Amino acid sequence: MKEPAPGVQFTKDGRTLLSTGSDGSTRLYDTATHREIGNPFPGQDQQWGYGVFTGDESSVVVIHADGTGYIWPASLASWENHACAVAKRSLTPAEWLQFVGGGYPHPRLCG
Numbered sequence: 501m502k503e504p505a506p507g508v509q510f511t512k513d514g515r516t517l518l519s520t521g522s523d524g525s526t527r528l529y530d531t532a533t534h535r536e537i538g539n540p541f542p543g544q545d546q547q548w549g550y551g552v553f554t555g556d557e558s559s560v561v562v563i564h565a566d567g568t569g570y571i572w573p574a575s576l577a578s579w580e581n582h583a584c585a586v587a588k589r590s591l592t593p594a595e596w597l598q599f600v601g602g603g604y605p606h607p608r609l610c611g
Contacts, residue, residue: 507550511557516574518560520551526562528574538579539599541572584610 509518516537517529526541526549541562551562553574563569573579583591583599590610591599 509552511553516557518551518553518574520549520562522548524549524564526551526560526570526572528560537576541570 507518507520510516510531515531517531519525519527519529524545524547528537529535530537541560547565549562549564551560553560554571558574558578560572560574561569562572573582588610
């Protein structure tokens with residue numbers, strides 16, 4: 501079977517780019533800053549993947565060559581809410597940098 505080419509898709513407003521690659525990577529980019537949003541989504545190493553935004557663009561659906569599929573939140577707000585639910589506290593500045601990356605201010609997420 502021929503492997504598909506890596507894919508890209510923009511959100512309807514053009515602010516976010518979804519990129520999937522033949523190395524198993526799935527990434528989101530901010531088109532205004534040309535910076536990656538957070539870290540790559542976990543996936544299947546060295547297997548091509550194909551990803552799309554859901555119709556409401558709230559999530560990313562990724563399918564890999566072995567049939568493994570993932571649904572990931574596509575917005576920073578969704579990840580912030582998830583971090584609060586898991587950690588039951590705000591992330592430290594070091595945790596924010598590790599999991600979200602530079603270029604995004606460290607907010608005080610949880611109440």
